[in-house]
Structure formats: structure tokens, C-alpha cells
Amino acid sequence: MKSLAELSAQLCEASEKKYVNPYEYLDWPESVERERWYTSPELVSLHGTAAWDALDEPARMRLSFFEAVNFFSLNIHGEKALIEGLAHRLYAGGSAGHSDYLHHFLDEENKHMVYFGGFCSRYAGKVYRDRKVAFPREYAPGEEDFLFFAKVMIFEEIVDVYNVRMSKDERLEPIARRINLIHHLEETRHLAFGRAITSELFERHAPGWSEETHRSVAEYLASYLRATWKEYWNPDVYADAGLPDPYAVARAAFDDPACRARRREIDAGCVRYLLEHGMIAEEPAP
Amino acid sequence: MKSEPEVRAALRDWVVRTNGQVSPADIRDDTPILERRIVKSLDLMDLILFLEELRGLPIDVEALKPGVFRSIDAIWTNFFAGASV
Numbered sequence: 001m002k003s004l005a006e007l008s009a010q011l012c013e014a015s016e017k018k019y020v021n022p023y024e025y026l027d028w029p030e031s032v033e034r035e036r037w038y039t040s041p042e043l044v045s046l047h048g049t050a051a052w053d054a055l056d057e058p059a060r061m062r063l064s065f066f067e068a069v070n071f072f073s074l075n076i077h078g079e080k081a082l083i084e085g086l087a088h089r090l091y092a093g094g095s096a097g098h099s100d101y102l103h104h105f106l107d108e109e110n111k112h113m114v115y116f117g118g119f120c121s122r123y124a125g126k127v128y129r130d131r132k133v134a135f136p137r138e139y140a141p142g143e144e145d146f147l148f149f150a151k152v153m154i155f156e157e158i159v160d161v162y163n164v165r166m167s168k169d170e171r172l173e174p175i176a177r178r179i180n181l182i183h184h185l186e187e188t189r190h191l192a193f194g195r196a197i198t199s200e201l202f203e204r205h206a207p208g209w210s211e212e213t214h215r216s217v218a219e220y221l222a223s224y225l226r227a228t229w230k231e232y233w234n235p236d237v238y239a240d241a242g243l244p245d246p247y248a249v250a251r252a253a254f255d256d257p258a259c260r261a262r263r264r265e266i267d268a269g270c271v272r273y274l275l276e277h278g279m280i281a282e283e284p285a286p
Numbered sequence: 287m288k289s290e291p292e293v294r295a296a297l298r299d300w301v302v303r304t305n306g307q308v309s310p311a312d313i314r315d316d317t318p319i320l321e322r323r324i325v326k327s328l329d330l331m332d333l334i335l336f337l338e339e340l341r342g343l344p345i346d347v348e349a350l351k352p353g354v355f356r357s358i359d360a361i362w363t364n365f366f367a368g369a370s371v
Contacts, residue, residue, distance in 0.1 A: 131347055133330040135320070223328035230331055235338075247339035 004200050008101040011189045015104035018185070022111040026178060032123045035061045038068035038176040040169045043162055045233045048258025051249050063241040066124070068176055071162065072116035073128035074231045075183075078155045079109045079116075081132075085148050101193060108186045115179045128236050132227065140213040142205025147217065149201060150279065151224055153194040157270040158228060160187050199277050206278075221274060222284035229263050229286075230254065260286040293340065293366055297358045300336050304329050315358040330355060337365050 002010070032038075035058045044060070044067050046052040055063065086106050090099050120127045139147075166172055167181035206214065233254040238246035253259055264286040274280045288296065294315060302310050305324050312324075319325045325333065333355065334345050345365070354364040 129344075129347060131331045131334045131345075133327065133334070133347060133350060135327050135352065137327070220326075220328065223326060227328045227331050230335075235335065247335065250335070 002196075004098070004196050007192065007196050008098050011193055012100050012104060014189055015101075015108065015186075020111065020182065020186075022114040025182060026115065026118070026175065028118060028122060029175060032065075032173060032175065034065045036173050037061055037064050037169075037171045038173055039064040039071065040166050040172065043067075043165060043262075045237070045259065046249070046253050048262070049253045049256045051243065051253060059241070063237070063243075066237045066240045069120050069124040069126075070128050070232070070234045070237045071159075072119050072179070074130075075159060076113050076116050076120070076127055077130040077132065078159075079113050082152055082155075083109050085152075089145075089148075098193075098197070105190060105193065108190070112183055112186070115182060119175065119179060128234060131231070140205075140209050142201060143209065143213060143217060146198065146201040146205055147220065149194060149198045150221055150274075153191070153198050153273075154221070154225055154267075154270055155228055156187055156191055156194060157273075158267055160184060160191060161266045161269075163187065195273065198279075202277060202279055218280045221280050225267065225271070225284055229267075233259070287342070288340065290362065290366070294358055294362060296340060297361055300333070301325060301358070304332065313358070315362075317358070318356055319358070320355055325355070337361070341366060 038061075041047060041060060041064065044052070044064050046055075046063065052060070083106055086102050086109070089097075090102050090106075091097070117127065163180040163184035167177055167184050169177065172180075206217075209217070233250045235246035235250040238249045243249050267286075271280075271283055275283065298310055298313050298315075301313055301319055301324060302308055308324055313319070317324070320327070334347065338344055354360060
């Protein structure tokens with residue numbers, strides 16, 4: 001198995017070789033027709049619920065447009081937080097550490113926001129707001145760094161499942177497929193780095209943590225997974241798609257067995273990784 | 287629009303339901319729910335959705351100041367009585 005330093009060097013080489021100019025990669029259509037597929041129907045948050053059954057095909061397509069805007073918006077918010085955290089860790093403690101790769105990571109995350117922001121601003125005239133709130137708190141040694149990269153890993157692994165499926169879905173409008181594809185291609189490297197650094201930090205710091213810290217870290221990761229998923233069931237999306245009582249729709253759909261099953265199927269790989277490495281003790285409820 | 291006692295009761299119910307271990311008798315309107323970790327930071331997105339639905343108005347998360355979720359009293363003052371955010 002490669003060390004983190006070897007993996008970082010290999011990823012740097014790949015990032016340099018596959019460098020993409022974000023201003024040339026996409027051909028942006030002047031405008032888009034909203035009654036087309038922008039999210040795979042099976043990945044639309046309401047799929048499998050009574051609310052979905054009640055919609056006709058054009059209404060489902062309109063919803064899929066706003067779901068794409070939400071998916072791209074939550075990526076923008078996730079990547080903003082990621083960029084802040086990565087920038088903070090560049091040359092931290094006066095050492096280069098993994099900074100060579102962090103430069104690429106930062107560069108690629110910024111480009112992703114160009115794609116996501118470009119779609120949202122051009123075709124929806126907005127980015128959906130972020131409802132995540134974080135307050136400063138105390139951490140055990142190494143806990144903050146570990147949680148930062150573990151959260152990045154959870155967030156990106158879920159997103160990547162959506163990206164992979166939608167990049168291959170020929171029902172989707174080309175612009176939506178292509179954004180999902182480029183994001184997946186670059187995220188593959190981030191995912192490899194994310195898993196490697198998360199396990200490296202856990203192995204380095206966790207042996208020194210108290211039982212209480214272990215318990216609170218596991219609890220935090222399970223809560224983070226749930227909060228990450230919660231953003232995919234956004235009442236603002238349902239309001240824009242013209243659904244009545246959007247908050248009730250979001251609540252009911254989030255708890256619907258079909259949606260729970262979909263979450264469990266999509267996050268299975270990530271949850272397995274957390275379990276196998278002892279980062280969480282039991283499978284969180286979907 | 288719900289009355290003040292209805293809003294406070296709904297907030298207390300939400301805190302008890304979200305925590306899953308405390309009873310309504312454990313929660314006073316001035317109990318510091320975040321400081322005592324009765325409500326955790328990752329529950330706040332759920333709380334914001336709950337408050338938006340309860341008051342029928344969106345919340346400007348970027349304008350939130352520290353302390354607005356400190357207790358049921360603080361939530362009432364900031365999101366309902368004065369509706370500063």
C-alpha cells in the first residue's frame with residue numbers, strides 16, 4: 001500500500017497532466033428549457049414517494065431542474081468550506097507537508113465552483129442558500145484535523161455517486177451531464193487523497209484520545225452524515241417547483257422508506273469505510 | 287401566526303424530540319441548550335428548517351449572531367418577538 005506522501009506525489013502528477021481550463025471546458029447554452037431532465041429521475045429527492053407519484057412528467061422534469069440547482073448549490077457551499085479549511089492547512093506549522101497536492105486540490109475545487117455557479121447563475125438566477133451553522137468549539141489533539149478531512153470525505157463520496165450516475169445518464173441535458181462528468185473526473189483524485197489522509201490522521205491521533213472523545217467523534221460523524229443528507233431535501237426547491245406546503249413535503253419525503261433506502265444504498269461505501277476503520281462503531285440510521 | 291405560549295411549547299417539544307433523552311421537565315425557557323449540549327451544532331440545520339416553517343419566514347443564516355440559539359428565550363426573542371433575522 002502506498003504511503004500518503006507517495007500517493008500525493010502521484011496525484012500531483014495526474015492533476016498536472018489532466019489540467020483543465022474551466023473557462024474553455026464547457027459550451028454554455030444561451031438558455032435552457034426547464035421541462036427537460038437535469039437530475040436522473042431516480043435521484044430526484046422525491047422519487048418513490050406519494051408526492052412524486054402525484055406529479056406529471058413535465059412537473060417531474062421541472063423539479064429535476066431545481067434539484068440540479070440545489071445539488072450544484074450544496075456543492076458550492078461544501079467547496080467554500082473545503083477551500084477555507086484547505087487554505088488554512090497550506091504550509092501549516094511551517095512545513096510543506098502535503099501542500100504540493102493541496103495546491104491542486106484548492107485549484108480544482110475553485111474550478112468546480114465555476115461550473116456549479118455558472119449553471120445556477122445563468123439558468124436559475126441564484127444559488128440556494130446554505131442552512132449549515134458552525135460554532136467554534138474545543139477539540140482533543142488532532143481531532144479537528146481528522147474531523148475536517150472525514151467530513152470532506154463523507155460529503156465528496158456521496159456527491160460522487162450522484163456524479164457518476166448522472167454523467168452516464170443519456171436522458172439528461174448535455175450541460176448537466178458534462179458538469180457531473182468533469183466533477184467526477186477530478187473528484188476521483190480528491191477521494192483517493194481524502195480516504196488516505198483521513199485514515200492516516202485517525203491512526204496517528206485516535207490512540208491518544210479518551211473514550212469520551214472516541215464516542216463524541218463517532219456521534220459527530222453520524223450526525224454530519226445525516227445533516228449532509230438533509231440538504232438534498234430542500235423545501236426551497238419544492239417551493240420553486242410549485243409544490244404546495246414545501247416544508248411538509250421535505251419532512252415527509254426525508255422520512256419516507258423509499259428515500260431512506262436510497263440514502264443507505266448511496267452512502268453504503270462511505271459508511272463501510274468509516275466502520276472498517278473504527279471511526280464509527282455502528283451503522284447510523286439512514 | 288401562533289401565540290407566544292404555542293411557539294414556546296413547540297420549541298420545547300422540538301428540543302425534547304431532537305435530544306431524545308431529556309424530558310420536558312428538564313428544559314426551562316432559559317436553559318442554555320447549546321452550552322449543555324442538549325442541542326448539538328449539527329442539529330441547527332434542522333432547527334432552522336423548523337423555525338422557518340413555524341414562523342412562515344426564511345432565516346438569513348449569514349446574518350446569524352452568536353447566542354441566537356442559546357435558549358428557548360433567545361430563540362423567541364430573535365426569531366419571533368423582534369424577528370431580527
